[in-house]
Amino acid sequence: MxxxxxxxxxxxxxxxxxxxxxxxxxxxxxxxxxxxxxxxxxxxxxxxxxxxxxxxxxxxxxxxxxxxxxxxxxxxxxxxxxxxxxxxxxxxxxxxxxxxxxxxxxxxxxxxxxxxxxxxxxxxxxxxxxxxxxxxxxxxxxxxxxxxxxxxxxxxxxxxxxxxxxxxxxxxxxxxxxxxxxxxxxxxxxxxxxxxxxxxxxxxxxxxxxxxxxxxxxxxxxxxxxxxxxxxxxxxxxxxxxxxxxxxxxxxxxxxxxxxxxxxxxxxxxxxxxxxxxxxxxxxxxxxxxxxYHGSYGFRHPDPSYPFGIRTKRLPDWLPGDAPRDDVRMPWILLDRDGRRFMNEYEPYLQDTGHRPLERFRPEVQDYARLPAWLVADEAGRRLYPFGQPTYNEPGQCFEWSDDNLAEVELGILQRAENLDGLARGLSVSRARLDATLERWNRGCERRRDEDFGRPAPSMAPLIEPPFYFGRVWPIVSNTQGxxxxxxxxxxxxxxxxxxxxxxxxxxxxxxxxxxxxxxxxxxxxxxxxxxxxxxxxxx
Incomplete structure (x- = not known):
């Protein structure tokens, strides 16, 4: 009116x-x-x-x-x-x-x-x-x-x-x-x-x-x-x-x-x-x-003078029911602290709801199973594109994420494991649990179907090429609604x-x-x- x-x-x-x-x-x-x-x-x-x-x-x-x-x-x-x-x-x-x-x-x-x-x-x-x-x-x-x-x-x-x-x-x-x-x-x-x-x-x-x-x-x-x-x-x-x-x-x-x-x-x-x-x-x-709140998941910088979380690279949103784009790949999966996948890492509007699956509290152990969670990728994925995408309005800041993710390995945001034994140790999970998780994921990639969480098939990338890369991820808030x-x-x-x-x-x-x-x-x-x-x- x-x-x-x-x-x-x-x-x-x-x-x-x-x-x-x-x-x-x-x-x-x-x-x-x-x-x-x-x-x-x-x-x-x-x-x-x-x-x-x-x-x-x-x-x-x-x-x-x-x-x-x-x-x-x-x-x-x-x-x-x-x-x-x-x-x-x-x-x-x-x-x-x-x-x-x-x-x-x-x-x-x-x-x-x-x-x-x-x-x-x-x-x-x-x-x-x-x-x-x-x-x-x-x-x-x-x-x-x-x-x-x-x-x-x-x-x-x-x-x-x-x-x-x-x-x-x-x-x-x-x-x-x-x-x-x-x-x-x-x-x-x-x-x-x-x-x-x-x-x-x-x-x-x-x-x-x-x-x-x-x-x-x-x-x-x-x-x-x-x-x-x-x-x-x-x-x-x-x-x-x-x-x-x-x-x-x-x-x-x-x-x-x-x-x-x-x-x-x-x-x-x-x-x-x-x-x-x-x-x-x-x-x-x-x-x-x-x-x-509007948010997703991302990394924490090890330098306490950097005051912000770092969201993962923004990929195009997709509409449930429409055919997903064939040219969008996500080179990582997320694991909980037991070494299991727990979500569709590429939800339709990941920048808004991507934080929600991390919130579950486990009364059985009186702790959060997914805080932090682990982002895991392989060498082929590491070469694909920068995993992180810093954003800020802050005087004196100049942090840029490297094109090949290797500077972040040096910083400690990401860690490198030369083989699956090293990856299991880095994640503090058993090798048997890790093998079961990766075998199921890689089999889904071959079949182009995520039977557990419905991730879009074109986005799925197998984790097979060492060395492997992993880093802790946390909920990231872009802005609140309340x-x-x-x-x-x-x-x-x-x-x-x-x-x-x-x-x-x-x-x-x-x-x-x-x-x-x-x-x-x-x-x-x-x-x-x-x-x-x-x-x-x-x-x-």
Missing amino acids: YGVFWSAICDEWSAGRSDSRDCRKRRSALVGDGARARRGVEAALPESSRVSFDVVVIGYGYAGAVAAIEAHDAGAHVLLLEKMAAPGGISICSAGGVRIAYDAEDALDYLEATNAGTTPTKVLRQLAEGMVELPDRMRALARVSGARVEVRPAKGNYPFRGHESFGFAMVEDVPGFSSEAAYPNVKGSAAGARLFKVVEDNVRERGIEVRLETGARRLLTDGERRVTGVDAGEPLHAGAVVLACGGFEADPEMQKQFWPSKPVLSAAFRGNTGDGIRMAQALGAGLWHMWH GPVHDERQRVLDAFGDPIAGLYACGELGSVFGHLYLSGGNLAECFVGGRIAGREAAGA
């Missing part, structure tokens, strides 16, 4: 004139009344009590940038806070593919199926409708940078009803832009960096005030639980606050309370420590989806379902995804939810 309403009045993004004076006047007449009324009240208050901003947005990734842009374009005086020394957060490490939809009803059917009743239909409908509008929104933002946005069809990750209604929108080119030069502390996809360049240019073009190295500590209220600002080392008064400060990938203490497996290594960013969750909780916010509950207007709700006045959330913080994730879905939430949150906050 809101998207159609604003398009009819004056859709600045679609028109590509975000600084249009006439458009700003018309919007301000509708959503600026609340801001002007607050300023009228301020004039009668002591200087120390006056509202400094209409909207404060906490967190400068995709979601925070979009919320700030939308609030500004609705006539609000906006402050954008970021606790780290540079903006980007985990957003800038993303693959940059924003999920779009061609049909809102079909997209809603799919979202309902993948969320399994964990998210209200009204909230999912708002996302589905926003995904249909996203290509035009992104193209309008891209004009500021002279960037080119391309859209292509891409099915959902699972064959639920509506899965064919999706696609991706990506920033394919920004003239004169180099991701390495612009963001030297980031190792990720160039497409993700280009997308962040576009939103950063839009923030800068509008003259939105940004304060870096300014962490939010607590929310300010009026004593009646209406949010009136934020404590960020000094009181910053505002008519509304938007929480867009990410999840808790880098907070192991919070993870311990909600996740069954321990430890889980963070993939890319140290700044997401659950700040927004705690601030919302302090005002009675309800929580959802706290168990759910956080404060919000409604279709992005208003944070308390534990009884009532809105907390003046408080909004968007992006990864309290994601709508509560069961199975849709690739690119968090990015869609950043743009759709960020837009709604910014607009609502401006009119609060």
Whole structure:
């Protein structure tokens, strides 16, 4: 409803004139009344009590940038806070593919199926409708940078009803832009960096005030639980606050309370420590989806100064029921601590669910059988491609995985065994157990059928050529989905379902995804939810 309403009045993004004076006047007449009324009240208050901003947005990734842009374009005086020394957060490490939809009803059917009743239909409908509008929104933002946005069809990750209604929108080119030069502390996809360049240019073009190295500590209220600002080392008064400060990938203490497996290594960013969750909780916010995180399995660097887990190489996702690609091979298997396979190492969307099979706790021995698990490959597999794919947004880091995996043997991430006896010793399993496991696997490769876990046949590679290589693998979290509950207007709700006045959330913080994730879905939430949150906050 809101998207159609604003398009009819004056859709600045679609028109590509975000600084249009006439458009700003018309919007301000509708959503600026609340801001002007607050300023009228301020004039009668002591200087120390006056509202400094209409909207404060906490967190400068995709979601925070979009919320700030939308609030500004609705006539609000906006402050954008970021606790780290540079903006980007985990957003800038993303693959940059924003999920779009061609049909809102079909997209809603799919979202309902993948969320399994964990998210209200009204909230999912708002996302589905926003995904249909996203290509035009992104193209309008891209004009500021002279960037080119391309859209292509891409099915959902699972064959639920509506899965064919999706696609991706990506920033394919920004003239004169180099991701390495612009963001030297980031190792990720160039497409993700280009997308962040576009939103950063839009923030800068509008003259939105940004304060870096300014962490939010607590929310300010009026004593009646209406949010009136934020404590960020000094009181910053505002008519509304938007929480867009990410999840808790880098907070192991919070993870311990909600996740069954321990430890889980963070993939890319140290700044997401659950700040927004705690601030919302302090005002009675309800929580959802706290168990759910987007992640896979990967390696731990032996140098403690390297703070992240290292995911295995990303292979193409595949859709159950469709014929798998013939050109994708995975040269390893995973074994538990007893030397047995325990999962399909190449699940349909491995980057999302690959961590889940590692979580089983064995009451019989009071321990985790698969923490760590073992990745095992042979010499032919070692030569195929790099096993690891580091990603990070971190000053001072420069770790690159070698093309032939041999530097990682020297580092100790991988170990080498000259024969099967040495491999059995390295894994601390009996030679008989190892032989049984490898014989069954190699027989399955000959028959092109994994009878145990259903791994796609083209991906199967026998383990026969010494020397053999093995390394410990752990659960890796790329980003979390849990956080404060919000409604279709992005208003944070308390534990009884009532809105907390003046408080909004968007992006990864309290994601709508509560069961199975849709690739690119968090990015869609950043743009759709960020837009709604910014607009609502401006009119609060």
